[in-house]
Amino acid sequence: MLSIDLSGKRAFVAGVADDWGFGFAIAKKLAEAGATVCVGTWPPAYGIFTKMLERGKLAESLQMPGGGTLAFERIFALDAEYDTLADAPIELRENRRYKEHDDFTIQGVADRMVAEFGARPLDVVVHSIANGSEVKNPLLETSRKGYLSALSASAYSFVSLVQRFGPLLRPGASFVSLTYMASERVVPGYGGGMSSAKAALESDTRTLAYEAGRRYGARVNTISAGPWASRAASAIGFIEKMIEYARKNSPLVEAIDAADVGATAAFLCSPLAAGITGTTVYVDKGYHSMGVGVDEAGGGPISNA
Ligand code: NAD
Numbered sequence: 001m002l003s004i005d006l007s008g009k010r011a012f013v014a015g016v017a018d019d020w021g022f023g024f025a026i027a028k029k030l031a032e033a034g035a036t037v038c039v040g041t042w043p044p045a046y047g048i049f050t051k052m053l054e055r056g057k058l059a060e061s062l063q064m065p066g067g068g069t070l071a072f073e074r075i076f077a078l079d080a081e082y083d084t085l086a087d088a089p090i091e092l093r094e095n096r097r098y099k100e101h102d103d104f105t106i107q108g109v110a111d112r113m114v115a116e117f118g119a120r121p122l123d124v125v126v127h128s129i130a131n132g133s134e135v136k137n138p139l140l141e142t143s144r145k146g147y148l149s150a151l152s153a154s155a156y157s158f159v160s161l162v163q164r165f166g167p168l169l170r171p172g173a174s175f176v177s178l179t180y181m182a183s184e185r186v187v188p189g190y191g192g193g194m195s196s197a198k199a200a201l202e203s204d205t206r207t208l209a210y211e212a213g214r215r216y217g218a219r220v221n222t223i224s225a226g227p228w229a230s231r232a233a234s235a236i237g238f239i240e241k242m243i244e245y246a247r248k249n250s251p252l253v254e255a256i257d258a259a260d261v262g263a264t265a266a267f268l269c270s271p272l273a274a275g276i277t278g279t280t281v282y283v284d285k286g287y288h289s290m291g292v293g294v295d296e297a298g299g300g301p302i303s304n305a
Contacts, residue, residue, distance in 0.1 A: 030269065106164050251290070264283045
C-alpha cells in the first residue's frame with residue numbers, strides 16, 4: 001500500500017512553542033510518518049514550552065492517532081533573527097531568557113546538531129516562523145525598522161536556514177516553509193511588512209529550490225495555508241473573522257485544520273514528492289482559486305452551486 005514513510009529520517013522544525021501552531025502539527029505528522037523530530041523554539045517562549053511538556057500539560061496533543069506519543073529528540077533554543085552569535089546584541093545575550101542558552105543563532109543550532117548527531121544528520125528542515133513588530137500597522141504607516149524586522153524574522157531567516165543547514169543534509173532532503181496569500185492579494189490588516197515578507201519568502205522558494213537543488217540535491221517548497229487561530233495569528237486581532245470569511249467563500253466550506261497543513265508538509269518532505277520543488281502549495285480549502293465572494297444571502301452575485 002502506498003504510504004508516507006519517513007522512517008530513519010531526522011527532521012528539524014523551527015518555530016514550535018505550543019501545541020496548536022502549524023509547527024507542532026507538522027512535527028506530529030512527520031513523527032506519525034516515522035521521522036525523528038527536533039524542534040527550534042524562540043528563547044522568549046522556551047521556558048514556558050519546556051515546562052508545559054515536563055508537567056504533562058501537552059500530553060493529550062502529543063498522542064499520535066496510530067498509538068504512541070510524540071517525543072522531541074531535542075528542543076533547541078533558536079532565535080532566527082540571528083545568523084551567528086556575533087550578530088546578537090550584547091543586551092540580548094544577557095537577557096535572562098537568552099543567557100541560559102549557549103548559542104541560540106541559526107549557525108549555533110546547526111553546529112550543535114553536527115556536534116550531537118554527526119556530520120550530515122538531517123533529511124527535513126521546516127521553517128514555521130513569522131514575526132513582524134508592526135503587523136498591526138498598515139503598510140502606509142510602517143517604519144523602516146518595523147518593515148525590515150518583518151523581513152528579517154519571517155523571510156531572511158529562511159534563506160539563512162537553507163544556507164546553514166544545507167551542508168547538514170543527507171541525499172533526498174527537503175525544506176518546507178509556511179506562507180500566506182497576503183503575499184499576492186491584499187489582506188487589509190496584515191501589515192507591518194508581513195505581506196512583503198511573505199512575497200519575499202515565496203520568491204526565495206523558487207531561487208533557493210534552484211540553488212539548493214544544484215548544490216545539495218535538496219528540494220524547497222512553501223505551503224500557503226488558510227487562516228488558523230494560532231498564537232501568532234490571534235495576536236493580529238481578526239483571525240476569527242478571517243476563518244469565517246474563508247469558510248464561507250471557499251470551494252470547500254469547512255475551515256482548515258492545522259493537521260491538513262501537517263499532512264501536506266509530511267507529503268512534501270517524503271519520497272512521494274521527489275519531483276516537486278520550487279512550488280507554493282495551497283492548503284486553504286481552495287480559497288485562493290475564487291475570484292468572486294459568494295457569502296452574501298442567496299449565494300453571492302453569481303452562483304450555480
Ligand atoms: P505560531 O505562533 O504557532 O508560530 C510562529 C512561531 O514563530 C512561534 O513558535 C514563535 O515563537 C516563532 N518565532 C517568532 N519569532 C521568532 C524568531 N525570531 N526566532 C525563532 N522563532 C520565532 O503561529 P502559526 O500561525 O502556526 O505560524 C507558523 C507559520 O505559518 C508562520 O510562517 C505564519 O506566517 C504561517 N501562516 C499562518 C497562518 C495562520 O492563519 N495562522 C496562515 C498562513 C501562514
